[in-house]
Amino acid sequence: MSNVVQLDVPFRQNSMAARQAAMLDRFARHRRLDGDVFWLKENAEALNVLESTAAVLPEGALRVHRAFYDEIERRMGFFPQYYRFFLGLCLDLEDLGIGGTKGEGLTRWVARQGLARAELSDLQRAEARRLCLRRGVDPVAEDGGLNDRLRGFVRRSETFALPNKKAAYELTHIVFYLSEYGRRDPEVGQAFIDSLHFAGTLAFLELNLDLLAEICIALRFAGAVPPEVWETWMREQAGLFRLETVHGGGAPQDDYHPWLVVNWAMVVAGQGGFAQQIPEGRVMFRQPAAAVGPLRELSECIYRMDEARSGDWHQMRDRVQEALSDEARRVLEAAEAATDRFEAFFAGFARTGQQQVAL
Numbered sequence: 061m062s063n064v065v066q067l068d069v070p071f072r073q074n075s076m077a078a079r080q081a082a083m084l085d086r087f088a089r090h091r092r093l094d095g096d097v098f099w100l101k102e103n104a105e106a107l108n109v110l111e112s113t114a115a116v117l118p119e120g121a122l123r124v125h126r127a128f129y130d131e132i133e134r135r136m137g138f139f140p141q142y143y144r145f146f147l148g149l150c151l152d153l154e155d156l157g158i159g160g161t162k163g164e165g166l167t168r169w170v171a172r173q174g175l176a177r178a179e180l181s182d183l184q185r186a187e188a189r190r191l192c193l194r195r196g197v198d199p200v201a202e203d204g205g206l207n208d209r210l211r212g213f214v215r216r217s218e219t220f221a222l223p224n225k226k227a228a229y230e231l232t233h234i235v236f237y238l239s240e241y242g243r244r245d246p247e248v249g250q251a252f253i254d255s256l257h258f259a260g261t262l263a264f265l266e267l268n269l270d271l272l273a274e275i276c277i278a279l280r281f282a283g284a285v286p287p288e289v290w291e292t293w294m295r296e297q298a299g300l301f302r303l304e305t306v307h308g309g310g311a312p313q314d315d316y317h318p319w320l321v322v323n324w325a326m327v328v329a330g331q332g333g334f335a336q337q338i339p340e341g342r343v344m345f346r347q348p349a350a351a352v353g354p355l356r357e358l359s360e361c362i363y364r365m366d367e368a369r370s371g372d373w374h375q376m377r378d379r380v381q382e383a384l385s386d387e388a389r390r391v392l393e394a395a396e397a398a399t400d401r402f403e404a405f406f407a408g409f410a411r412t413g414q415q416q417v418a419l
Contacts, residue, residue: 073337080110081121082338088124090342091312095128095135100145102316107152109324112241115156122158129153129160136166143175144184147191155194167192171199182209183230183237190237210234215251220258221408223355228259228271235278242281242328253284257401258408264290264395267353269297270318273325280328289398291329298322298333302346305339315347354388362410371407 073079087106092099103125110117128135129150136146147170151163170176176188176199185200186207192199200206213219214234219227235256238246246252256279263272273294276286301319306312326333361383362369362376370376373396381389396402 076334077116077118077121079334079336079338080115081118083334084110084117084121085124086338086341086343088128091316097142097145100142100149104145104148104152105317105320107156108148108241109320109327111152111155113324113327117156122153122156125149125153125158129158129162132162133166136169140173140175143170144187144191147188151191151194164195164197167195167197167199171197174199176200182206182213183233186210186234186237190240207238210238211248211252214255215249217251217254217258218408220255220262221405222411223262223266223359225268225271228263229274231255231259232271232274232278235281239281246282248282252282253279254401254404256282256284257287257399258405260286260290261395261399261402261405262355262409264293264398265353265355265358265391267391269294269347270321273318273321276325277321277328286329287398289394291325291331293394294322294325295331297348298326299335300348301336302348303336303339304344304346305341306344307342312342312344314344316345318347319345354384354391357384357388358392369410369412371410371412373403373406376406376410 073082083106084103087102088094092102109115132146132150136143139146147163147166150166154160154163170188170192176185176192179185179188185203189198189200189206211234214231220231235246235248235252238248256275260272260275260279263275272290276290276294279286298319301315303319323333358380361380365379381392384392399405
């Protein structure tokens with residue numbers, strides 16, 4: 061059994077940069093076995109957040125990754141199936157200032173090996189292209205239609221009016237890649253913004269902090285301002301995380317990803333972020349026990365209406381609210397007030413235009 065130790069000593073992390081450096085140290089040295097796939101994932105995500113927000117780290121903060129960087133070619137050659145993790149780590153470390161120029165050679169190696177062309181998913185090909193283009197190499201130069209296919213997926217807004225977490229996360233990452241993490245115009249239209257609002261409404265109704273934070277980041281990268289209701293709730297939740305040092309136990313199963321993403325969203329919005337002290341040692345990130353969002357309750361309510369349901373929110377509002385619990389009703393009212401696209405969202409969510417499946 062793990063023993064949780066609450067540390068009450070002062071940490072002397074007097075700046076965001078110091079806290080970010082402490083985060084990198086804990087992710088690199090304490091949470092996972094160096095180099096396993098979960099270590100790669102956590103460290104790649106943390107470094108990506110810092111690089112994409114132009115973090116300025118204290119001198120020596122990247123020293124914890126020096127040994128990994130020095131032998132990255134050997135590791136990447138033996139584990140090419142994880143090339144996107146390795147390449148992202150290398151490029152972010154260089155761009156954050158570790159000192160080195162291996163990224164250019166690694167991108168050329170990825171292109172020569174045809175690793176991006178071996179990807180089954182357009183999204184993975186887009187990530188590989190985005191990474192390699194950071195050093196001027198296009199590993200799928202022959203695929204001139206890749207971005208058009210990604211945009212076509214996002215423009216089908218009705219996809220995102222129905223609960224589908226996989227599609228929603230793919231939506232956010234498409235915006236990340238097309239916008240180069242907020243550095244250029246992703247060339248999105250109103251349908252993109254509608255898709256993000258629909259997916260965000262579902263995430264808010266589910267009280268899914270992780271997904272909602274990604275959607276708010278994607279909206280800002282797309283040149284739009286997220287609903288204030290969403291960002292206010294996220295800021296409140298960010299302050300409720302508990303960071304604890306633990307001893308013993310197996311691999312950590314915790315809430316590091318929602319903690320990381322909600323802090324990233326706050327930085328992107330200019331609303332602070334990374335305000336909590338990072339404990340020493342094997343830190344665990346604990347999200348407060350989330351209330352059950354009303355999404356399932358709302359879905360069951362309109363499903364039971366069968367042919368009596370309507371996609372007209374004004375016609376359905378009173379009937380739906382009467383059928384919900386008090387807590388679910390409050391969240392639904394906040395979701396409606398958050399966005400001027402709620403009526404369009406509900407028209408798709410109600411699924412009244414679907415023909416009955418005939419067997």
